[in-house]
Amino acid sequence: MTDNPTSPDTPAEQEAPPAVELPWADVHVEHQKMLRLAPLQTDRNTGGRPLRFVEFGYAERHDKERSLMRMTITLPGQRVRKEQNHLDVWVDHVDKTVGFGPDSGLQIEPMNRGIGRFMAAHAINWAKKRWSGYTVEGSDLNNKDALNEDTRLRRDHFLKSHGFEVVYADAQHLKGSVKDARVGDLKADWNREKLQVVEIIEAAHMLQQAEHNLAEQEVKLKKHEEKVSKYMREDAALRFTITCLVAFAMFQAGLLIWIATQR
Incomplete structure (x- = not known):
């Protein structure tokens, strides 16, 4: 299969054998x-x-x-x-x-x-x-893959890693083929x-392990939520205490000012 097929009127096309129906x-x-x-x-x-x-x-x-x-x-x-x-x-x-x-x-x-x-x-x-x-x-390689050097190298590496021999008919590495x-x-x-x-048993084990990990994370999350709730309660109590102390201090200051002004 070539990139530039011949015209239907050329002898090459007329003499081409019919495609085998698989x-x-x-x-x-x-x-x-x-x-x-x-x-x-x-x-x-x-x-x-x-x-x-x-x-x-x-x-x-x-x-x-x-x-x-x-x-x-x-x-x-x-x-x-x-x-x-x-x-x-x-x-x-x-x-x-x-x-x-x-x-x-x-x-x-x-x-x-x-x-x-x-x-x-x-x-x-x-x-x-x-x-x-x-x-x-063997067969000819697609010339389009050779237009980009990274694509050509990736293709050739793929073929060679499986034992195929890639050869080129030109120095530009455009006309390649596999022997x-x-x-x-x-x-x-x-x-x-x-x-x-x-495998199925491995997939089942992965699901089981994922469910186990999820359950552990839920327990940890619950413990963290309890700690946060505890800290929030303690924070609220501290805020209330501080508010009471500030109010008491202001009352004392006001009382002292009143006593001082009455003399």
Whole structure:
């Protein structure tokens, strides 16, 4: 898929083979897991990165010619575009190749939280267990990503961390591509300090611990409120005493003045 497609009247377009219609277009995720995004320092490009929980969903399909692993990330209380947080892994058993979709590339929201590497690692691990001898076909990289140096470096680091080889045909690092790779040579790693998979029992323990901490905070708050009430009562008593003393002193002063004026 190129950035500048040829005109419909050109011979290249007329001779192009018809697109292969892939099966399982209506497959939706069937298994879900909770992911914990660890709180991180604010990033200058992506902004704040607070503690957050998201849902990772996946589904598998197999037949004699192909296999599919479909993965999505769901953000509670937030909607994303259709092409975001979505990754398909297509396996062709005839050609013994593995490909990734969608064609627009892996687009993750929120960025820089470890989600992309986790999804890629999950996809690689799934393929390595079954078809380690298959080949991931190389492809050209999107030139738009190379227009910003930080974006290009982040993309290349992502690919290289999973075992892909990135090469460039020019010194400006604009025309990049990924070389063919053997599935068994890829790396299924992600940053576990940024992202952790939370199992059901762990989630239940976290809720239980949170409830316990909340109860402790309520007890502490009640004790503080009692102390404040006590101090307020003592303060009121002191104010009353001071008022009485001031009134008595004024009475004495007035009495002394009256006695003095009567002589």
